[in-house]
Amino acid sequence: MxxxxxxxxxxxxxxxxxxxxxxxxxxxxxxxxxxxxxxxxxxxxxxxxxxxxxxxxxxxxxxxxxxxxxxxxxxxxxxxxxxxxxxxxxxxxxxxxxxxxxxxxxxxxxxxxxxxxxxxxxxxxxxxxxxxxxxxxxxxxxxxxxxxxxxxxxxxxxxxxxxxxxxxxxxxxxxxxxxxxxxxxxxxxxxxxxxxxxxxxxxxxxxxxxVDNTEKAANDRLRRTLAILLRGPHHKANLDAAGSVLDQAALNEAVLAEDWERAQSMITDDIVGRHAAxxxxxxxxxxxxxxxxxxxxxxxxxxxxxxxxxxxxxxxx
Structure with a gap:
């Protein structure tokens, strides 16, 4: 390990x-x-x-x-x-x-x-x-x-x-x-x-x-951070390599507007699962x-x- x-x-x-x-x-x-x-x-x-x-x-x-x-x-x-x-x-x-x-x-x-x-x-x-x-x-x-x-x-x-x-x-x-x-x-x-x-x-x-009692609760801890991070154009190759489907332009728009409910909703459990532990x-x-x-x-x-x-x-x- x-x-x-x-x-x-x-x-x-x-x-x-x-x-x-x-x-x-x-x-x-x-x-x-x-x-x-x-x-x-x-x-x-x-x-x-x-x-x-x-x-x-x-x-x-x-x-x-x-x-x-x-x-x-x-x-x-x-x-x-x-x-x-x-x-x-x-x-x-x-x-x-x-x-x-x-x-x-x-x-x-x-x-x-x-x-x-x-x-x-x-x-x-x-x-x-x-x-x-x-x-x-x-x-x-x-x-x-x-x-x-x-x-x-x-x-x-x-x-x-x-x-x-x-x-x-x-x-x-x-x-x-x-x-x-x-x-x-x-x-x-x-x-x-x-x-x-x-x-x-x-x-x-x-x-x-x-780590949390449920996967969703654990993922909720990371959604905002991943939204801020993965919106960047330099992460396209990272997203593509993982097979992650994410509208980076829309995500960036939501983050810039500080519309955190919308931004975090775009970081699905699937996205968290592919880009975090x-x-x-x-x-x-x-x-x-x-x-x-x-x-x-x-x-x-x-x-x-x-x-x-x-x-x-x-x-x-």
């Missing part, structure tokens, strides 16, 4: 965040993945709090963008955390959400070169090297980090074929976004393996999850097994808003 971890999207108030951390630690979660969404809560600060209040679970910074932070600053943050909590820190980088980048006046439409150069610079810095690098998006002139050297897995958040192949070629792991169907996971991992050419790359994916404990367990069979090494539970849900989902796994 895949390793099971937990995620936090930066929206949790301090009390809710600590409740989720405690439930994840006691429930045996491998890692607590903390999202880096602009204008929400800072993942490095949250990771320091989480690591200070746990003894076993790892922390992953997810996904820090070299389009908004210099790769040296990213490496410094991860290395500083790992110096105090060796063996418990993972660094995930990614371009970032297009809407967030646009709010800063940044163009994230062609991030491949920036991601490639960031991977190279960050990996060298975390290895303790004196870095001499002159690229198109980043340069470092004969400098190294002062922090102790400790292993930090370097993961790339990827969705398009070229970025997935880059993850396979140069990262320690790949992160696939939430809402992905089992079939889409299989397809994306094919691109990772093409880039890897036989080298081992650890595979991670965010999987929206919910939701339902009774047995249904969730079978769904996790399907994601594992698709090639995932680690399932990262997303969408759980409280400690009770995390406890129930982990128990189901």
């Amino acid at each position: 895949s390793d099971i971890s937990i995620s936090s999207d930066g929206r949790d108030a301090p009390s809710a965040f600590h409740e989720k951390v405690a439930a994840a630690e006691s429930g045996g979660a491998l890692t607590f993945w903390i999202a880096n969404h602009l204008f929400l809560r800072d993942p490095v600060t949250l990771a320091a709090l989480m690591l200070s209040n746990t003894t076993r679970m790892g922390a992953a910074l997810m996904a820090v963008s070299p389009l908004t932070q210099h790769p040296v600053q990213i490496a410094m943050a991860a290395a500083t955390l790992a110096e105090s909590f060796p063996g418990r820190v993972t660094l995930c980088i990614g371009a970032g959400a297009p809407a967030d980048l646009k709010a800063l006046g940044l163009d994230g439409t062609k991030p491949l070169k920036a991601m490639r150069e960031a991977l190279q610079v960050i990996r060298a810095l975390l290895a303790g090297d004196t870095v001499r690098f002159q690229g198109e998006t980043v340069s470092v002139d004969s400098r190294r980090l002062i922090t102790d050297i400790t292993p930090i897995p370097l993961v790339l958040a990827a969705s398009g074929p070229q970025m997935l192949e880059l993850a396979g070629a140069e990262a320690d792991g790949v992160l696939i976004s939430a809402g992905s169907s089992v079939q889409f996971v299989e397809r994306t991992l094919d691109s990772v393996h093409r880039g890897a050419k036989g080298r081992k790359v650890r595979t991670h994916a965010l999987v929206y999850s919910a 939701s339902g009774s404990p047995d249904q969730v367990r079978r769904r996790f097994a399907a994601y594992h069979a698709a090639g995932l090494d680690e399932i990262i539970i997303a969408g759980a808003r409280d400690g009770d849900q995390i406890t129930k989902i982990l128990h189901s796994a």
Whole structure:
């Protein structure tokens, strides 16, 4: 079975965040993945709090963008955390959400070169090297980090074929976004393996999850989130791979109008079943097994808003 971890999207108030951390630690979660969404809560600060209040679970910074932070600053943050909590820190980088980048006046439409150069610079810095690098998006002139050297897995958040192949070629792991169907996971991992050419790359994916007494009650927890997510044009390939029938234009219209009754009605039980792990404990367990069979090494539970849900989902796994 895949390793099971937990995620936090930066929206949790301090009390809710600590409740989720405690439930994840006691429930045996491998890692607590903390999202880096602009204008929400800072993942490095949250990771320091989480690591200070746990003894076993790892922390992953997810996904820090070299389009908004210099790769040296990213490496410094991860290395500083790992110096105090060796063996418990993972660094995930990614371009970032297009809407967030646009709010800063940044163009994230062609991030491949920036991601490639960031991977190279960050990996060298975390290895303790004196870095001499002159690229198109980043340069470092004969400098190294002062922090102790400790292993930090370097993961790339990827969705398009070229970025997935880059993850396979140069990262320690790949992160696939939430809402992905089992079939889409299989397809994306094919691109990772093409880039890897036989080298081992650890595979991670965010999987929206919910457990309740009935399938409908569990699915109700996820309908709004999936409505917001699956309306995006970039999810068409994901929907098509799963055989999901969804009018994305109408769904987007309902979400923009904040007509949540209409939007959530379009996220049927069939859609939830194809793009999440939701339902009774047995249904969730079978769904996790399907994601594992698709090639995932680690399932990262997303969408759980409280400690009770995390406890129930982990128990189901």
